[in-house]
Amino acid sequence: MTHELLIAHVKKLVDPRPEDLNLFTSKLREVVVTKGKFLIQPDTHVNHEYFVVKGCLSAYYLDKKGNKNIVQFAIENWWLGDFDAFYNGVPSKLHIEALEDSTLLAINYDDLQILFQQAPIFERYFRVLVTSAFISLRKRILSSLGKSVKERYVEFCESYPNIEGRVPNYQIANYLGVSAESLSRARRKMRALKKT
Amino acid sequence: MTHELLIAHVKKLVDPRPEDLNLFTSKLREVVVTKGKFLIQPDTHVNHEYFVVKGCLSAYYLDKKGNKNIVQFAIENWWLGDFDAFYNGVPSKLHIEALEDSTLLAINYDDLQILFQQAPIFERYFRVLVTSAFISLRKRILSSLGKSVKERYVEFCESYPNIEGRVPNYQIANYLGVSAESLSRARRKMRALKKT
DNA sequence: AAACCTAATTGATTTAAGTCAATCATATTG
DNA sequence: CAATATGATTGACTTAAATCAATTAGGTTT
Numbered sequence A, B: 001m002t003h004e005l006l007i008a009h010v011k012k013l014v015d016p017r018p019e020d021l022n023l024f025t026s027k028l029r030e031v032v033v034t035k036g037k038f039l040i041q042p043d044t045h046v047n048h049e050y051f052v053v054k055g056c057l058s059a060y061y062l063d064k065k066g067n068k069n070i071v072q073f074a075i076e077n078w079w080l081g082d083f084d085a086f087y088n089g090v091p092s093k094l095h096i097e098a099l100e101d102s103t104l105l106a107i108n109y110d111d112l113q114i115l116f117q118q119a120p121i122f123e124r125y126f127r128v129l130v131t132s133a134f135i136s137l138r139k140r141i142l143s144s145l146g147k148s149v150k151e152r153y154v155e156f157c158e159s160y161p162n163i164e165g166r167v168p169n170y171q172i173a174n175y176l177g178v179s180a181e182s183l184s185r186a187r188r189k190m191r192a193l194k195k196t
Numbered sequence C: 001a002a003a004c005c006t007a008a009t010t011g012a013t014t015t016a017a018g019t020c021a022a023t024c025a026t027a028t029t030g
Numbered sequence D: 001c002a003a004t005a006t007g008a009t010t011g012a013c014t015t016a017a018a019t020c021a022a023t024t025a026g027g028t029t030t
Helices: A003-013 A018-026 A083-088 A109-118 A121-144 A149-159 A169-176 A180-195 B003-013 B018-026 B083-088 B109-118 B121-144 B149-159 B169-176 B180-195
Strands: A029-033 A038-040 A048-054 A056-062 A068-075 A095-098 A102-108 B029-033 B038-040 B048-054 B056-062 B068-075 B095-098 B102-108
Touching: A003 A018, A003 A048, A003 A121, A018 A109, A018 A121, A029 A038, A029 A048, A056 A169, A068 A169, A068 B121, A083 B121, A102 A109, A109 A121, A121 A149, A121 B068, A121 B083, A121 B121, A149 A169, A149 A180, A169 A180, B003 B018, B003 B048, B003 B121, B018 B109, B018 B121, B029 B038, B029 B048, B056 B169, B068 B169, B102 B109, B109 B121, B121 B149, B149 B169, B149 B180, B169 B180
Parallel strands: none
Antiparallel strands: A029 A102, A038 A095, A048 A102, A056 A068, A056 A095, B029 B102, B038 B095, B048 B102, B056 B068, B056 B095
């Protein structure tokens, strides 16, 4: 079953009873997105949060000048969505695009509220989840401020050891907030260092 | 009572029963830190999270080169602490320093776990709290990547309308990840624009 | 294999922001 | 008031990264 990966993920963070898990899985819906297609587009109402079972996606937003800003990558075992839109009921500002053919599990907002009522352990699961996302995001902030392109790329590779190779470098450069050329040069310098 | 501000804050996000609130407030301890003193220092075990009742503090960490990196400011109505250390039991990497004489309410880790058990509404309160902190942090990331000093300063002033004036500009510059000189020049340009 | 596309790399140049050093402004203290 | 900190500003110079413009490298498709 596609649910197994997610159940394993839940069990790593909290300790649900079997009936809690059954309730949870009963609310999940499988979603497939093919490469290049969108899961979420801006100015839409967002009713779901998604767990990646297979594939790779990116979330980005276009600013006033039309520049793309990648906010997040997601691969297997990651949750993904537009928190702001989902929890605050505002229109989404994000594009979420599949970089590979992807399979996700979706949970609906109302179902999630019911789940929180009936199985509060999931309130805990999501609290723990968001807390650790917050901690990583804080690390990313510290990395983006005052660190060189090279250092940031190294840290990126440490944080996302599985993404390298699946995502083109120019997208990684965008995520890091640097130009593709600068990233290329930084990588070159790193290669030079390693060989000596 | 010093608890009033925090209770109001809780009630804005969730709807606790009176007995939940009583349990909560029974676990709070008042802490006073005078200007220049530290609430948390690196390499210590962190047992508490703090809510600011009065005053102003900053959280920062020193990198290998000894550079200070301000991670967060906190004034009245903000929670503050070292999530990573608090939730994951690792030694703190942060300094948390009072920029003004400050009064805080502290909650202990074990007490918080008991609270979550006995009054799950607080599990929700903290989930909602962290979720919105996550959303703001994501906005800060987008701001730090690809935006000019001027734009970032403007966004800072919008996000923290009450901090301007209470915190010296060189600390704001640090938080924004720019030099004090650059911030000064950006502010100068903004003044010039306003006058015309 | 030729033609095509996409991504990565490299070189030349520009630019925004950093650094260093000095000066100015303003509080605070003796 | 003079003396002293502390923070803000300004100027001169340097530097890291962006931008612009080719070129190269790998994969696909025909």
